[in-house]
Amino acid sequence: MHRRIDHIVGVLVVMMGWPVLVEAEQKLPDMTRPPNIVLIAIDTLRADHVGCYGYWRPTSPSIDRFAGEGVTFDRCYSVAAWTKASFMSMMTGQLPAAHGCKSDVDALSPSMPTVSERLRQVGYYCVAVVSNPLVGAKFGFGRGFEKYDDYTVFLDAELALLGAEKPGQYTGVGELVSGATVTRQAKRLLETARKTGKPYFLFVHYFDPHDSYVPPAPYDRQFDREYSGGMDGRDVNSLRNFPPPPRDLEHLRARYDGEIAYEDAQVGQLLRAVDEAPEGANNTLVILVSDHGEAFGEHGKLLHGNSTYSEEVAVPMIWRWRGVLPAGRRVKTAVGTNDIAATLAELFRFNRFETIHARSLWPALLGGPFPDADIVSDKCIFFPMHLSLTRGNLRLHARFANSPDKADTEYELYDVSKDPGEKQNLVAPDHPQMESLKSALLRVWSQCMELRKQHHVDAPANQVRLDDKERRRIQGLGYTETPGKKAK
Numbered sequence: 391m392h393r394r395i396d397h398i399v400g401v402l403v404v405m406m407g408w409p410v411l412v413e414a415e416q417k418l419p420d421m422t423r424p425p426n427i428v429l430i431a432i433d434t435l436r437a438d439h440v441g442c443y444g445y446w447r448p449t450s451p452s453i454d455r456f457a458g459e460g461v462t463f464d465r466c467y468s469v470a471a472w473t474k475a476s477f478m479s480m481m482t483g484q485l486p487a488a489h490g491c492k493s494d495v496d497a498l499s500p501s502m503p504t505v506s507e508r509l510r511q512v513g514y515y516c517v518a519v520v521s522n523p524l525v526g527a528k529f530g531f532g533r534g535f536e537k538y539d540d541y542t543v544f545l546d547a548e549l550a551l552l553g554a555e556k557p558g559q560y561t562g563v564g565e566l567v568s569g570a571t572v573t574r575q576a577k578r579l580l581e582t583a584r585k586t587g588k589p590y591f592l593f594v595h596y597f598d599p600h601d602s603y604v605p606p607a608p609y610d611r612q613f614d615r616e617y618s619g620g621m622d623g624r625d626v627n628s629l630r631n632f633p634p635p636p637r638d639l640e641h642l643r644a645r646y647d648g649e650i651a652y653e654d655a656q657v658g659q660l661l662r663a664v665d666e667a668p669e670g671a672n673n674t675l676v677i678l679v680s681d682h683g684e685a686f687g688e689h690g691k692l693l694h695g696n697s698t699y700s701e702e703v704a705v706p707m708i709w710r711w712r713g714v715l716p717a718g719r720r721v722k723t724a725v726g727t728n729d730i731a732a733t734l735a736e737l738f739r740f741n742r743f744e745t746i747h748a749r750s751l752w753p754a755l756l757g758g759p760f761p762d763a764d765i766v767s768d769k770c771i772f773f774p775m776h777l778s779l780t781r782g783n784l785r786l787h788a789r790f791a792n793s794p795d796k797a798d799t800e801y802e803l804y805d806v807s808k809d810p811g812e813k814q815n816l817v818a819p820d821h822p823q824m825e826s827l828k829s830a831l832l833r834v835w836s837q838c839m840e841l842r843k844q845h846h847v848d849a850p851a852n853q854v855r856l857d858d859k860e861r862r863r864i865q866g867l868g869y870t871e872t873p874g875k876k877a878k
């Protein structure tokens with residue numbers, strides 16, 4: 391049951407009809423010595439393929455160990471099922487419908503602040519290395535950063551191709567194995583940041599679990615060695631709407647798990663570098679998260695960007711701040727990935743950093759009361775549109791062409807406590823929660839549309855031109871809405 395949180399905390403400011411909380415009574419960590427902040431994002435990592443989220447394969451020993459040292463959110467829903475929109479929500483706290491970065495060329499409105507901009511304003515040295523062209527600086531992600539490395543992994547690969555059999559033919563970003571390059575660059579950025587003597591914000595984005603599923607040796611054969619079929623983990627996008635037979639599908643999962651295991655080893659190396667800090671590891675807040683999950687045929691689809699069912703939006707989220715946050719704590723209440731921005735905004739008391747439908751996680755991180763709140767997720771690409779609203783164990787899905795307030799919107803409702811796979815549609819006019827959930831979803835949508843207008847999100851100036859190289863890199867990710875071909 392959703393509760394307005396104004397029962398819990400003191401001061402309430404109402405903006406655009408939605409409660410925006412000023413957590414007057416919330417105890418916050420001591421900020422006499424501001425912490426370094428490391429945000430580790432692993433692209434396309436669904437929560438239930440991670441050991442500390444209950445997965446049966448040993449995909450993630452480093453992440454599992456890290457979770458034991460911090461606070462794990464058992465139910466974190468990404469607010470977007472597509473990379474650019476998802477990371478923009480993490481950095482702004484805004485839902486995709488509000489920030490509007492939902493296509494290849496959309497960039498953030500200059501009037502919408504980002505976490506990195508605000509951190510720089512309070513004295514942080516901000517650096518990043520990213521490995522997905524959809525998280526490029528030119529879309530607004532680079533704001534506030536001293537150095538935003540969105541090119542090294544691609545240049546490395548493209549230079550390597552000069553000596554390849556087919557020079558000049560780019561094989562596609564999806565086939566890159568970039569984790570080691572990301573780790574190397576992140577360590578360099580760490581060294582540079584430490585020399586400044588300032589607190590730093592390091593954003594490290596890993597890409598490998600994203601399709602294609604081509605982990606390097608020995609991870610390519612770590613799982614499912616006995617498979618003898620035709621799936622090699624490449625060109626999965628052509629099967630997006632046509633999941634292959636169960637045995638082939640299982641092999642794709644195994645190859646995806648190999649990618650996770652490879653990336654987990656990289657994360658382990660990065661964490662060791664962070665923890666070997668000469669200034670002491672105890673004052674670094676490390677957040678590990680993913681931008682969306684990955685489907686393996688659960689609702690007739692592969693990959694992500696198809697829906698907001700759990701397989702595409704349930705992601706890991708773990709916070710570690712030694713000496714401040716309790717080790718090994720698990721939070722059962724559902725949260726959203728845009729809550730990261732709201733949490734940092736509260737810690738630093740950012741000025742004029744308003745978000746709708748994001749909330750600070752400090753009560754959960756520090757062990758205070760943390761009631762249910764609605765989480766809204768957005769598919770973002772491909773038609774029809776698909777939004778979901780999560781309230782406690784209920785998940786309401788809405789499919790629509792342009793706006794969910796039209797009569798042709800189709801709804802589905804699931805209780806994930808009894809039906810985690812979201813198969814038994816409970817939608818019925820007399821369901822006791824139906825009207826309340828629908829009206830909450832429509833209210834969020836209209837608030838996002840209003841915010842969009844205020845920030846001129848749809849102005850032509852907020853679309854960027856991609857050069858040929860940038861377009862080729864993005865196309866290499868495989869987000870093409872082709873009907874696909876049937877599996878052999």
Ligand SMILES: [Zn+2]
Nearest residue numbers: 433434473681
């Ligand atoms: Zn992604």
